[in-house]
Structure formats: C-alpha cells, structure tokens
Amino acid sequence: LNPDVVEKVQNAVGEALGVMDNRLSNESTVKDGQIMTSQKANEQSKDLQFTADILQEVTQILVTKYGVEILPEANEVIESMLGQSDEDDSSLKRKKRQSNYGGGGGSQSTPTKKNCQVPSDNCRQSFHLKTRSITGICNNLENKKLGNSVTAVRRLLGVPFYDDNLNALRTRSVNGGTLPSTRLISNTLHDEGAQPAFDGMTNHMHMQVGQFIAHDIIFMPSSTGSNGEALNCTECNSGTKISSNCAPIPAPADDKYFKPVNGPRCIRLTRALNGQKGLGVRTQINQNSHFLDLSSVYGSSDCEAQSVRSNNGLLEIYMGNGNVLPPQAKNDSNCQSTSPYFCFTCGDFRNSLHPGLVPLHVVFIKEHNRISQLLRAAKPLQSDNVYYQLTRKIMIGVWQHIVYNEYLPRLLPDDYINDFDIRPGKPGDSFYKGYSSTTNPSLSAEFAAAAFRFGHSQARKDFPRQSNTNGSLGTAVNIGSNIFYAESQYQTTAGATESLLQGMLYTPAMKVDQQFSFPIRNQLFEIRGQPASGVDLVAVNIMRGRDIGLGPYAKYRYQVGLPPVYSWNDLNQQMPPNNVAALKTVYDDPRDVDLYTGILMERPLQDGMLGPTGSHIIAEQFRALKKGDRFYYENDVGGTEGFTRDQLDAIRRVKLSKILCMNTPSMINVNLQVFDTNSPKVPCTSIPEIAIQPFIAAL
C-alpha cells in the first residue's frame, strides 16, 4: 500500500465521519410506524447502510480532492481497513460506532421469539447439497453469496447513471435543462382519464400473483436515519435539511390532489438504502433471497423463517372467527388498523400492504400445511424438520412451475419464452440441462425498479368480494383507504379472505398500459381521513429509477435489440403516435424519457402485455432465475438432491386453480384457465390434486 494514499484515505475517513456526525445532529427521524412504508430495512440492511453511507462520503471527498483516478488504490486501503470478512468488527465499523452509529431501534422484521439456528455457510456440508437455504447462501457452490439475501442488485448496463457518476440522482436533460418532476410526468402521462380500460381477457388474479412473485424475489429497503428510525422525507427541502437520503418529489402548483399548503408541496420519498462495500458508486441491495423460492412464505433470514414456523413441519396460523389467517403481528407499528384487527407476520414484511395480498398468503400457508400433514399421515415418525424441509421443497417446485407454466406465458409472447429458454417441460419430458454456475441469478435493478412494476398498471381501484357462484358479497374493498389496514381480512360475514380471492378470479384486471387507477396514483399509504397524506406510486416508481441510477429508456434500446433514438420520430416504430405526442409535452428530448415511462408507452407485442423493452428485461430476469438456480425444480445437477422423475412429473401436472380450490372451502367451481376472466368454470373436483405418493416414497 502506498503510504501517501493511505494517509489521504485516513484523512478522508476522518473528515467523512465529521461530516456524518454533523449531519446526524440535523437529521430528524420519526418513531417506527409514524411514516407508513413498505420498504422497511431489517437490521442486517441497516448495518450495511451505516458503513456504506460513510464509504460514499469518503468517495466524494477523495474524488473532489484528487479525482476519480485515486479510487482503485484508495479502495485497497479501505479493504484493509474493513478486513477480509463482512462479519469482522473492522476498524471502520468500530469508528462508526464511536461516532454514534450502530443503530438502535428494534425491528419487527427480525422477530426474536425463537432461537434461530443459522445453518453453517460451509457449502460443502451435506445440508447445502440437499437443501435450499433460506437466505440463498450456498445455492451457488463456487460463489456462495450469489443470490443471497442482503446482497447487491445487478445492473444490465454494468454502470449506474448518476449526475456525478457516483451517487447524485439524474436531474439533467441531455439538452442541459432540468428533467421534469416525476409527479408532473405522472399527471401528464399516467392519469387514468374518464374511461378506465379493463383487460378484456385477464383477471385481477394475474395482478395478484405478479405481486406475490415480486415479493418473493425483490425487497429493496429504504434508507433509515442513523439511529435506525425512519427518515421524514416529506418537506421539499428535506434532501438538504434532513438527510441526503431524502429525495422528495415536487408536486406541480396546479396539482389536483397534492395541493400546495403554505408553499410548494412535495410527495415524500426516501432513497433506497445504500449498501456499497467499497469506494465508488452507490449500490442498492435486495433484502430478500433473489431466487424464486417463496421467500414471501418462508422468509429470507433464518430468524424470520423460524418466526413463521410451528411444529410437526407446519407453518403458524391464526384462527380469526373460524377463518385461517397468517399469525398476527401485534407489535407491527407500521400497521394502521388496530386491535383486534392486527396485520400479519409472513415471510415478507409487505404481506398486509393491501387487501388482495393476504388471501394469497393464506392459500400458500394452508397448502404448505396440507401437504405437510399428508406426508406426516403417511409416515408419522419423522421430525418437524424433515416434514418442513420436504414440504418446502415441494412447495417451491410447485411455485416455480406455476410461475413459468401459467403466469409468464400470459405476460410474454411465445418467441420471448422460446428465445430466453424459459418454457418448462411437460410430464414425461426430461430434466432441464441448462444449469450454469456462472449465471448470476441476482435481480437486475431495471427489472426491480422499472420493468416488473408494470403490474401497478394492472391494479384495479378496488377488490370486489364474490361468492363462488359469482354473486357479489358485500361491497368492494377499495385500495385507497386500505393500505396496511387489515380489517377486511377479518370480515367473516363478507367472506373474509375467500370472497376477496374469488373476486380476483371473476373480475378483470386493468389493462397494462400507461394509465393507473386513482388510488395507485394518489392514495398509496394514505391515512384514513387525511387526503393527500400518502404518495403517488407512479411518481415514486419513476423517481425510484432515478434514485437507484437507472439509465433513461433510450439507453436500453440497444441492449434489447431496438434501433437508437436521436429524434422523436425514432420512437414511432415502438410507440403509438399518440404516446409519442404525449411524451413530447413533458420531456424536452426523447433521450430523457425515464425507463418506466418508456416501457409503458411502448405498443404491446402481439400475444404479450408489454412492448419489446419491458418484455426483454423481464424474460432476461426469469432466465437468470432459472439458469442460475442450482435448485431449480427441473434440474438434475450432479451432487445436488433434486426431484426424481416421478416427483417432477407430479409437479408438472399442478395447476394453480387446484391449489386455490383446495385451500378455499367455499370454492366449488373454478376457472379452467386460472387467469382468464371469461374462462369456463369447472368443478374443483375435476382438476387433479398433486400426486403425493412419489414424495412419501422419499421419506
């Protein structure tokens, strides 16, 4: 190490700690729960943030003084200060504690009610050859942290797009002007208008399963204050006054919903948590295991996994007035409904976000318990863990099959399914042979913050309740006043979770287009009786893209095989003329268009819901999640315990509609095509349930 660089780095660290301490004294935070959020950081993420924020500050100081050229050498110095292992209580971390860091604030997302036994991270142990870990560790035997929870997201173009190339949100037009506020973009381009367009074919269940997939594979936590509490990023000047991790969105002066009060009004936004591990660019993390492994049911940390388990292989449930619900989260301060209508504890913190989500959690918990009980009934002498692990393995296989066999084909055109090799086999087909330990399964930032948020366009303004005969049961539950309110799940006379579930099967989703329903654009996280206390999810999505350094739409066109953009006319091939005209009214230049907006403005491909850019980013991600997952259900990887041919065939015959039937007592008939609003209804009994015998044989 060059002593000169060592000294420069040490000085910069000292200076950075001073800056951070100074900021600390200005930083105003609020107690957990006072600001409703879905992106709540757990302790492990918070711990990363404290170091990362300092590293980012050190980077700024060094770059300002010596230019970016110093970073590679400076990084070597930092590495030696941080020590080799993440777990080390390195000198930088100790310094951070001395300077008041180290975070208090308990967390509901890491419950401590049980002793959590963390499996060894020695990937050679037989556990890891047979069993998919909860966190994702050792899925990849060569690079054990690949796809693990609390690791970085991937960037499709390799680099982020920041104004300073390091950390600062993109604010400038290619013409030198300022980019439009994302709320202005939302108002101008994404308002629903007078005639909301429903999807002619696809039901609301497709939306709901999409979100369940999202909550399995991506959880990008928001930054917290240095005491571990939530930042209050509501005021327009909070980015300078409160924390550089605030990025509030200015509302236009003539905004119809977020009206000015004593001056300009902003929509709150906290920047995604920075988890950079060295000097250089800001880096966002995924707090869930990246793999498609039902993290939403089983959790993404070992403690979280324990907190949803019961005994005899079962998952915990709560019986509310005769209805099965997930266990109650009595200490969840984020929950807006109060005793006795608590929100719930599931593998994913966001489970009680809105009324459509809990019913699906219930179905998967019940299916786990149903299968586990079948196994135990057949071979009663095994341990809790044996039933749990085998059931979990079956459930994840079934889930992956549903995603690749039923969900994706409705979203993506056939040629994308073929080109990206994401079509699952049929019963009798051979194993999948494409596993590759060099494929990075991690979530791409572009998928997480743009492409896969297409589903927000499918969300209706409400969740109608329906009986099995298609009759309406009570009034529809609207979204706007039910974000993190859980009463609707307890309303037995209105059919509790079951009527919400059936409502999603029998009512259409909104069409995937640039329009969003009113509550999505105005009432996310709104507190009842306090209009405009929430956020605009569309404005947030676009701003999130700038926050995490997504490039503008035009930058991705080459990657997805489209010609470059120099003028507005170059967009005509992929976008209807009306959409290009609309874009012109808000953006200065076609090369400024944000990725999320660009994706939604494209004309959908034939047999698909999205245009070429969204379809490509999504297909690429699901290829990575298949090819890069050693435990992908169709695999036969030497040394890894997968499924036998009989077991695989049993899974390949599973249909989501049957799982909904088996776990919804009032359901007698079901859509033959589960995501088809107009599908003929058939008796549940006419669809076979999973053949359990091949799995019992393995016990």
Ligand code: HEM
């Ligand atoms: C009523 C339905 C829904 C609501 C209210 C909702 C709400 C939200 C909220 C509040 C966020 C966090 C935004 C942020 O802070 O950046 C979010 C993120 C996200 N949503 Fe949704 N969502 C819904 C449905 C869906 C659907 C159907 C999909 C996919 C098909 C989806 C995919 C995503 C993804 C990928 C993220 C990013 C998650 C992360 O980075 O952690 N959502 N959603």
Ligand SMILES: [Ca+2]
């Ligand atoms: Ca996962």
